[in-house]
Amino acid sequence: MQFDYLKHVTDGLDRHAVLDELMAAYGKDVWHFAFFITHSKETADDVTQDVFVKVFQQLYEFRGQSSIKTWLLAITRNTARDVLRSAWVRRVVLFDTIRSRTGTSPSAERESMDKLMTEELWAIVLKLPRKLREVLLLNSHYGLSMQEMADMLQVSAGTVKSRLHRARAAVNRKLAQEASWTGEEEWT
Incomplete structure (x- = not known):
């Protein structure tokens, strides 16, 4: 896969460039999964941002025990669950409508x-x-x-x-x- 090199990186890697690549490759997947868990576009935006901040901070900790996609989705899931467990979310529930995307027909x-x-x-x-x-x-x-x-x-x-x-x-x-x-x- 295109990110297999991350298994062997310990230091000296341009984390900004790798983060840009990861966001381009998996940003939409992370956002959609966050939205699917939280049911809120705004919360999905926040979760996605938090996920990529965590990825930036923990980039050297990735050891390839799963695929990059699985690693990112696991971070997304845990981050979204933390947000949903927060006191603010438990007190305030926002509903948003879903607008599906359809291709040309x-x-x-x-x-x-x-x-x-x-x-x-x-x-x-x-x-x-x-x-x-x-x-x-x-x-x-x-x-x-x-x-x-x-x-x-x-x-x-x-x-x-x-x-x-x-x-x-x-x-x-x-x-x-x-x-x-x-x-x-x-x-x-």
């Missing part, structure tokens, strides 16, 4: 339908308990393996598999329930 109708389906799916996923949301996002969006997720979340691979199965089942159940209410066919 052949027709306005198709684009509108895709947007509605995406928003509905995200709304369902965001209502899942945090433990289920995490594994679903880490697996589906970031492509982490069961073992990488287990190491990052500090649980067994079996626990990750169970959470992932429960998350997928909950999403499918909710989609089927909503389809039956509206008289639509189930999404598969």
Whole structure:
């Protein structure tokens, strides 16, 4: 991988240049994961900034026990959880709307339908308990393996598999329930 050299660096590396590279390569992933955990754009901005400050400070401590991406996502998860546990967040809860991004599509109708389906799916996923949301996002969006997720979340691979199965089942159940209410066919 492009950042494998970080496993062997002890000192003398231009940390500013490496931080710029890491932010360019993984900044969006870190922000999206932070948003997914916190449900707030502003908090995701703050968490992302904190993550890269921590990375800058701990750059020489990375030893390659996981991929750089997994390391960054683990720092993001822990930072976001710390923020959510803070007294300020427990007293003040801000809700923000989610605006999904859709690519270009052949027709306005198709684009509108895709947007509605995406928003509905995200709304369902965001209502899942945090433990289920995490594994679903880490697996589906970031492509982490069961073992990488287990190491990052500090649980067994079996626990990750169970959470992932429960998350997928909950999403499918909710989609089927909503389809039956509206008289639509189930999404598969």
